[in-house]
Amino acid sequence: MMLRSIKSLATSPSSHILRRGYASEAVPDRKVAVLGAAGGIGQPLALLMKLNPLVSSLALYDIANTPGVAADVGHINTRSEVSGYSGEAELGKALEGADVVIIPAGVPRKPGMTRDDLFNINAGIVKGLCQAIAKYCPHVSIEILLKQVCLYATVKFDGLVKLYLALVNMISNPVNSTVPIAAEVFKKAGTYDPKRLFGVTTLDVVRAKTFYAGKAKVPVAEVNVPVVGGHAGITILPLFSQATPKANLSDAEITALTKRTQDGGTEVVEAKAGKGSATLSMAYAGAIFADACLKGLNGAPDVVECSYVQSTITELPFFASKVLRCFAPLSDVALWYPVRLGKNGVEEVLGLGPLSDYEKEGLEKLKPELQSSIEKGIKFANQ
Ligand SMILES: NC(=O)C1=CN([C@@H]2O[C@H](COP(=O)(O)OP(=O)(O)OC[C@H]3O[C@@H](n4cnc5c(N)ncnc54)[C@H](O)[C@@H]3O)[C@@H](O)[C@H]2O)C=CC1
Numbered sequence: 001m002m003l004r005s006i007k008s009l010a011t012s013p014s015s016h017i018l019r020r021g022y023a024s025e026a027v028p029d030r031k032v033a034v035l036g037a038a039g040g041i042g043q044p045l046a047l048l049m050k051l052n053p054l055v056s057s058l059a060l061y062d063i064a065n066t067p068g069v070a071a072d073v074g075h076i077n078t079r080s081e082v083s084g085y086s087g088e089a090e091l092g093k094a095l096e097g098a099d100v101v102i103i104p105a106g107v108p109r110k111p112g113m114t115r116d117d118l119f120n121i122n123a124g125i126v127k128g129l130c131q132a133i134a135k136y137c138p139h140v141s142i143e144i145l146l147k148q149v150c151l152y153a154t155v156k157f158d159g160l161v162k163l164y165l166a167l168v169n170m171i172s173n174p175v176n177s178t179v180p181i182a183a184e185v186f187k188k189a190g191t192y193d194p195k196r197l198f199g200v201t202t203l204d205v206v207r208a209k210t211f212y213a214g215k216a217k218v219p220v221a222e223v224n225v226p227v228v229g230g231h232a233g234i235t236i237l238p239l240f241s242q243a244t245p246k247a248n249l250s251d252a253e254i255t256a257l258t259k260r261t262q263d264g265g266t267e268v269v270e271a272k273a274g275k276g277s278a279t280l281s282m283a284y285a286g287a288i289f290a291d292a293c294l295k296g297l298n299g300a301p302d303v304v305e306c307s308y309v310q311s312t313i314t315e316l317p318f319f320a321s322k323v324l325r326c327f328a329p330l331s332d333v334a335l336w337y338p339v340r341l342g343k344n345g346v347e348e349v350l351g352l353g354p355l356s357d358y359e360k361e362g363l364e365k366l367k368p369e370l371q372s373s374i375e376k377g378i379k380f381a382n383q
């Protein structure tokens with residue numbers, strides 16, 4: 001069987017396909033689009049993506065101010081070519097041919113607000129952007145099956161044309177609802193592939209690692225902590241019982257670490273006192289997750305990150321957990337847990353592993369809130 005994937009828009013000119021050819025197999029061309037690129041997260045994220053050698057083309061889109069950000073970041077002497085796109089009329093150009101689309105567009109919290117308080121504004125923003133992604137970001141993949149070689153060297157081919165969407169990294173809050181909104185929009189457009197839609201919960205992992213290292217007095221670079229569930233308050237469930245390196249922390253210390261991880265976003269919102277929420281640490285976390293997606297697309301083995309994806313790990317349709325580097329279909333429920341990433345997006349949604357009694361209790365407590373946020377997103381998208 002000869003299998004060849006031609007990544008390109010159906011509407012793209014053939015020169016585009018050639019430009020994205022296979023001459024440099026080791027580091028393929030990859031286009032990353034950032035939507036909301038002129039914002040508090042968008043700007044440092046644009047900088048970090050410009051520093052990523054896996055990116056060959058960086059498209060920066062916002063409703064305003066992107067030309068300046070693109071000119072600034074574009075002067076950095078790294079591999080990628082940078083282009084800025086401003087206003088809805090340019091959204092299509094920003095998205096065309098993108099392999100990874102990162103969405104930090106929308107309003108951030110102010111003190112006293114929950115992430116869900118952002119729903120009314122951000123749900124509409126995310127819906128509109130996802131409609132554009134569904135329109136401009138499918139890649140055509142042609143699988144050619146070598147059917148038969150007979151005596152006279154007659155060769156028969158069977159072609160199978162498939163549509164694949166770019167990998168979508170959703171940062172905009174409330175993530176617990178914006179990911180289901182995106183899923184519904186893609187379903188309506190006929191472009192939904194659960195392996196290719198991710199809620200970015202990496203910042204929860206980043207925080208859990210930092211707080212654990214401080215408390216356990218272990219080198220932060222060596223720390224691993226899975227964080228599962230969702231991305232708001234008690235739906236964020238760090239699994240400190242699985243943290244490595246192991247440390248002998250008391251129940252009270254684990255409870256305090258859990259609460260601090262769950263309230264990490266609020267800690268920043270309050271410290272910024274009305275000037276927004278986490279931007280720098282979020283840009284860092286977003287860059288880590290996008291890098292994992294690019295590595296997965298490029299075929300690197302064993303790329304595992306936590307992400308909020310469609311999942312069957314629990315009865316909830318979306319759930320965050322570990323994902324193995326890949327992009328294959330999950331099933332009907334989402335919960336945030338580790339996923340393995342690969343050429344197609346999610347290759348495998350990894351299980352939760354053994355939970356402590358405290359974590360089991362946390363898991364049961366988070367389900368009603370997460371379920372209702374998922375339903376709210378689905379309802380909005382179908383109005
Ligand atoms: N997933 C996570 O862990 C985190 C998520 N967030 C969320 O990220 C979002 C962005 O936060 P910030 O960058 O601090 O906000 P910001 O207000 O500084 O930037 C948002 C940007 O989005 C742009 N924008 C608004 N509507 C748009 C549209 N239709 N198309 C494209 N761009 C549009 C704005 O012009 C602005 O430049 C918020 O919803 C925030 O809650 C923030 C931190 C962590």
Ligand SMILES: O=C([O-])CC(=O)C(=O)O
Pocket residue numbers: 108109115173203264265266268269277278
């Ligand atoms: O707390 C917020 O509003 C922003 C966010 O999601 C985070 O920092 O985790």
